[in-house]
Amino acid sequence: MSENRSASKLLPIIATLSAMGAAIAIWQTRLYHITRSGMSEFNSFCNIGQTFDCTAIEISKYSELPGGFPLSGLAIAGYLIILILSFFGLSETYRRKSRTYLLAFTGVALFFSLVYLFIMIALIGKLCLLCLCVDVINVALFALALKLPKEEASEGSGISLGHLAGTVLASMLVAFLFVKGLDPQGEVKKEDLDDLVESVMHTAPIAVPIPADAPMIGDPNAKVTIVKVSDYECPACKMGASAIHPLFKRYNSGVRFVFINYPLDQSCNPNVPRKMHEYACEAALVAICGAEQGKFLQTYETLFDHQADFATGKIADILSIIPGIDIQKLKDCTKLPSTAEKLKRDIETGTKEKLNIQSTPTFFINGKKVEGGLPTNLWVEIIDRMLKQ
The missing domain is CATH 3.40.30.10 (Glutaredoxin)
Known part of the structure; x- marks a missing residue:
């Protein structure tokens, strides 16, 4: 029972942080499109001094995948996956394996944070305040996932591979819709x-x-x-x-x-x-x-x-x-x-x-x-x- 109470306290925090991460990633996607469409302002709120420059990050070749898909779009999908998994963890029926999957996805998010922090410092020479906020969230998410109690084998049927695949696909679809919907050039062929x-x-x-x-x-x-x-x-x-x-x-x-x-x-x-x-x-x-x-x-x-x-x-x-x-x-x-x-x-x-x-x-x-x-x-x-x- 104490383990269930511990999970019930930690999982809402994970859900809240992942929702915050998704919101920041959506804002980054908007900034990415504004910067590349020619609609950006000279002085962005997150361009401070010589060190912090979101514009330099978003216009760099390291902010997108081949084909012009913004990395922040992947972040939207990742946070939505973590959010849904945290909801699964709150359910007695699906709690089993939620910790394992949360550790996996928050670990991947933390890994990408560390890699991109290196890219910003070593290759771009600028830092992005929004990216650093995401980094803090990713560290916190992984730490919270580590603190989740291990599930007992008797705890419900757990999250099946079908549930996981559906979660990933749905999250990627929503992220794709955000990426396309925020693009001011989306109507242009x-x-x-x-x-x-x-x-x-x-x-x-x-x-x-x-x-x-x-x-x-x-x-x-x-x-x-x-x-x-x-x-x-x-x-x-x-x-x-x-x-x-x-x-x-x-x-x-x-x-x-x-x-x-x-x-x-x-x-x-x-x-x-x-x-x-x-x-x-x-x-x-x-x-x-x-x-x-x-x-x-x-x-x-x-x-x-x-x-x-x-x-x-x-x-x-x-x-x-x-x-x-x-x-x-x-x-x-x-x-x-x-x-x-x-x-x-x-x-x-x-x-x-x-x-x-x-x-x-x-x-x-x-x-x-x-x-x-x-x-x-x-x-x-x-x-x-x-x-x-």
């Missing part, structure tokens, strides 16, 4: 996405003149160069920025990103016949001056993140949230003739005689023109193919 990739790969490249002092992120000697021509007030450019943001974290070498300003407003761009984005020219000058202080990436992402706060003469003040930036120096910089000359040179790069920019954002990947941008996962596929060429 794979053939259509493949066609987009092939159209880029078969586009004839052109020579892209890159200003010597254009802002750059990544490997200066990269095999793949992506040039982004954009306008800081353009909503589509913000979407394009979100789509390539995870790429900065996936590719530590082999890829570089170059940025060219092309404000869509006649106040600074003679190629635009009318007034369109009234703050775009000022924002471009601010971005140039942010780069002068070695803060280009922070400036770039902050401006896109605060498009709604743009106001004449006030855009530089938005950057006050960036640590270490000198706002007065930046404001003085925006008024310098040399800054206006840099913007003019960027705009000239986008003219019909050179890049022939018709809309923003426009990307050039190794000279192949991509208008409007692509989802992050398609960028990954194209870049990986070019790196292998």
Whole structure:
């Protein structure tokens, strides 16, 4: 009787922890899809400092199985299996063998936690808060399974192989439905996405003149160069920025990103016949001056993140949230003739005689023109193919 009471206390805790683990795995699956569809934000709640970066984990090649199935989908299935087994353990009829199976599945979960912790530290160089929460849960689940009393042979018929197989299959089906249901690209045919990739790969490249002092992120000697021509007030450019943001974290070498300003407003761009984005020219000058202080990436992402706060003469003040930036120096910089000359040179790069920019954002990947941008996962596929060429 005391053993039954012990099990009745431990099994609800196991059930609760496995439900929590499943909830975290579902959230990780959502984050995986958001990151790879190009809908992620620049600053995720679990991106803290230089160490904790969920975006870097989710965009890495270690977050998925062949075929693009997220590892977190397997975690959903695993936690559901443990949850159902804990319910079996509460039943006098099916209690026998529940401890054995719980030890097996929680042991597998703990093993994968240790392996992935090694991958995060040694191969990715970042940690994920959600992954660490899962690790804590897996340690606790295995410890609780070890404390479960051994079943007596007389305790009911136990969990048959049929019950176990049904539990595994049902859990995998539910996990599959979550993975597919959380995918914002789920309604898009794979053939259509493949066609987009092939159209880029078969586009004839052109020579892209890159200003010597254009802002750059990544490997200066990269095999793949992506040039982004954009306008800081353009909503589509913000979407394009979100789509390539995870790429900065996936590719530590082999890829570089170059940025060219092309404000869509006649106040600074003679190629635009009318007034369109009234703050775009000022924002471009601010971005140039942010780069002068070695803060280009922070400036770039902050401006896109605060498009709604743009106001004449006030855009530089938005950057006050960036640590270490000198706002007065930046404001003085925006008024310098040399800054206006840099913007003019960027705009000239986008003219019909050179890049022939018709809309923003426009990307050039190794000279192949991509208008409007692509989802992050398609960028990954194209870049990986070019790196292998």
